[in-house]
Amino acid sequence: MxxxxxxxxxxxxxxxxxxxxxxxxxxxxxxxxxxxxxxxxxxxxxxxxxxxxxxxxxxxxxxxxxxxxxxxxxxxxLTDEQPLNTVNxxxxxxxxxxxxxxxxxxxxxxxxxxxxxxxxxxTPNLANISSIAILPFEDLNKSQDNIYYAEGLSDAIISQLSQVKELKVISRDSSFNFRVNRDPSIIGDSLKVEALLDGSLQQTADQIRVNVRIISTFDGRLLWAKSFDNQDRHVFQLQDKISHAVRKAIQPSIAPQVTANTKVDGQAYEWFLMAQYFWRQRTPTSLLKAETYFKHSLELEPEYVDAQIGLAITYGQFHYYANWRARESVDKGLPYIEQALTLEPNHAMALAAKGMLLTLKASYSENPKPILTEAQTLFENSLALEDNATTRHWYSSLLNQMGKEALVIENMEHAIALNPLSASLKSVYSQYLAIRGKLDTAQKLYSRALILEPDRAAQVIESTHIFRNTPNSINAIAKWHVNNKSLFEYCSSDEYCEQVVFAYLSIGLDKEASNILARMVSKHEHFKHSLKLIDYGLNNDLMNAVSLLEQLSKAHANNYKYKQNLAIAQYRAGLYAQAKDSLLALNPDWQNAHTIDVTTDNYLALSLYGATLLKLNKQASAEQLLNNVAQFLHLDKVQDKAQAEMVLAQVYAQLSKPAKAKEHLSNALNLGWLETFDREWWTLKDNHLLKPIMNQTDVEELVATHQENVNKLAEQISLVF
Structure with a gap:
């Protein structure tokens, strides 16, 4: 409609x-x-x-x-005076x-x-509910010393209700955003759910009373309510009783639930909840705290399955958010997952966590195929038991490694549907899109993530995967670097260090970049390759750049970035026929240049393709394609205005329209365009698509002024250290 x-x-x-x-x-x-x-x-x-x-x-x-x-x-x-023909x-x-x-x-x-x-x-009755959000339970005690138990109770109910296949259960990251504002209609509109479940917890002596209710988000009507009483030490029985009662209310025909008679020491459970709290922050420091608390919990309860799983996941996260090698994370984490699966073979999160660790293991294995196959089976088994956003996210990482792009998108979008207010998921998804060359779509999605979480701690670094460098972004990175020196003392996060190195190299702060490189105990392979490529580009070593990218493209057959960079390297080296073949291998539907649609995501690659056709004497096709790119960019649909202006300058340079090329080059530089060495690995003065106009005096002056501004920026930042 x-x-x-x-x-x-x-x-x-x-x-x-x-x-x-x-x-x-x-x-x-x-x-x-x-x-x-x-x-x-x-x-x-x-x-x-x-x-x-x-x-x-x-x-x-x-x-x-x-x-x-x-x-x-x-x-x-119609009035009495209107003529009949008007009526007709x-x-x-x-x-x-x-x-x-x-x-x-x-x-x-x-x-x-x-x-x-x-x-x-x-309004929906309980038996018709197909989607629900569980809010954090409220601790009604004045001391608020049961808040961990209250939130742990909500987590447990989310986990157990996620096992109901016909029920969409929103992840805690999204539902817990409504800790204060519990207006049913707002929650329903924001999370796209038919009902919400909330509750309160009150303790007297060793007795706990929990009040639970389900409310329609359609009209705020109370659909169901019940109170539960239990002794403090039987918290797991309480979780099972509440979850089963809610499931029974929503699906009256379900069979009686078989519950494990779980008894865990109260202190061990508290350590577990504390560990979960720090694990969710996903910083090197918080992960170390999570490791400590999970270990404390297991010292008291060696067979506590959830703590074993939590510790294994924490070790996996050390690879992504700290400086651990993948092998180290896997070697530390797998034994705990194996123990957990021995105790509970059908634990959904244990299956998913093992899949996540095996995905890591495949990244360094000489024979990854059987490992990837086993991981895929684990994820599928886990999702058959419980559908949650975290598992979908991890599964997407495996599918990405397997080159199953359509399934990556399907699972990431499913994860976001389950966790619609997660800035983290939107950030990860935007990075997936960027790697596939869908930069504009990635930028728009990441901008939405920033709206959800404007003060996100890692956004200064994360955004470098999505957006180009600007003077403001470089200044923000330098400021963040100075304010977080402890992270750089031993490079506790390779990810942070890598992106800061790229930023500094882009503006000629080689000394500062070298200082960080010297502290990096380990370096990811992709980072080493990028450093080599930058070195080749700055030294005009074009054939070595082609050779490196040919190797990487063969080794990583599904990596869009390597293949796109290979086409660029071939063009820069004068290998135009090979560049055309590389571009067509990425975009088979470009065989007929007359029917190519220009989009916000492909205009960059199309400008290179048009220039390549010119070099191959396909004059008519090339000019039509380049003119189409220019017309599209003038529609002002692209998120990155500086990059759009730069491509317009390149297109008009290729079309032998130097005045227009200079105008748009000036616009790009005024909008803050800077070299970004994890995008291009050359400076403005060596831009291959601007070569037709580079010998003109006014363009040389523009480039010289740009370099002066870059040098001033570098001097300004060097004063901060």
Missing amino acids: QVLLLLIENSGNNVSKEQIINHVWKESVVNDEILSVAISKIRKALGDNARQPTFIKTIPNVGYCLISDVIPLAENT QQTNTLKYVVIGGILLLITIISILSFYASNPESK
Whole structure:
């Protein structure tokens, strides 16, 4: 309906696919297929024919247009003085009825008819609930010393309800955002759920009373409520009782739940909750605290399965958020997971955690295939038992390593649906998209992550994977570096150190970069390769750059970045036929340059392809393609304005329009364009697509001024240390 109404509002005018997607699915990352499905459904409802349309015409490479007449319906204001022919005209006009009005009327009648015959359907009853959010339970004691237990109780219920296959359960990261504002309608709109579950916990002596209720987010109606009493030392029995009661209320026909008679020392449980709290912060310091608390818990309860799993996951996270090698993380973590699975072979999170560790193991194994296959089976078994966002996220990492791009996207989008307010998930997903060359989509998604968590501690570093360098971003990195010197003393996080090194090298702060490199005990292989590539680029060692990227492309067959860089290296080395082949291997649908659609994600690669065709004397195709790129960029749809201006400068340089090229180069530099060495590995003066205009005096002056500004920026930052 939203798609149809948008077309009605723009009747007679072409509406681009991007306009429709931005209007209807503005909060989601979707592809064109979902729009095609919507248009197909509208046509089916109207009896329209795509080849001989009466209502909606497809505009190739653009979008759609509503071609039928649309006249707004208005009240009959006919006066006695109006002539009869006017009345007849109005009567004839009614033949062109507003399509949206008819469909809307049909929809309303259908809904009213349904409600009339199903009076109980006006708000969801418990048996019809298919989605729910569990809020953190409130600790009603004045001392607030049970807050860990209260939140642990909510976590346990989330975990157990996630095992109900027909029920969508929102992850804690999103539902716990509503710790203060518990308005059902707001929660329903934000998390797209039909109901919320919340509760409170109160302790007197050694007795605990927990009050639980389920509320409709449709109208705030109380759907179910119950109180539970238990002794403090039987907290696990209490969790099981509440979870089973809620499941029974939602699905009355379920079989009686078989619960483990879990008895864990109260202090061990408290250590476990403390460890979980620090594990979720995912910083080198907090992970060390999590390791300590999990170990304390296991000292008191050696067979405490959840603590074993938590410790194993913590060791896995040391690789991603600290400076541990993958092998070290796996060797430390696997024994704990094996112990956990010996005690509980069908523990969903244990299966997923082992899958995560095996994914790491495959990254350094000489024979990764059987390891990846085993990890995939573990993830599938885990998801069959419990569907949660963390498992989907880890599974995406495995699928990414296996080159299954469609499944990566499917699982990441499923994870975000389960955890819609997670800035972390959106950040990870945006990095996946960036690696695949979908930089503009990645930037838009990451911007949404920043809205969710504007003070995210690691955003200064994370954003370097998504956005280009600017003077402001380099200054922010330097400031962050100075304020977090402890992280750089021994480079407790390779990830942090790598990105700071790239930033400093980009503006010529080689000494500061070398100081950090000297403290890096270990270096990821991809980082070593990037450093080599930068060295080759700065020394104009073009054939070695080609050779390195050929090796990396063969070793990492599914890595878009290596293949794209290979095409660039081949172009820079004058290997134009090879560059064309590399680009077509990445984009087989580019074989016919006349039918290529320019998008916000492919305009960078298309500018290189157009330049390559020029070098291969495909003049007509090249010029048409480059002109299409220029026209698209003038529509101002690209998130990174400085990069768009730089590409316009490159395109006009290739089209032998030096005045326009200089104008856009100046615009790019004024917008803060800087060399970004984990994107390109050369400086502005050696830009291969600007070469046709580089010998012009005014362009040389622009480049010289740019270099002076870079030097000033470097001097300014060096004073901070």
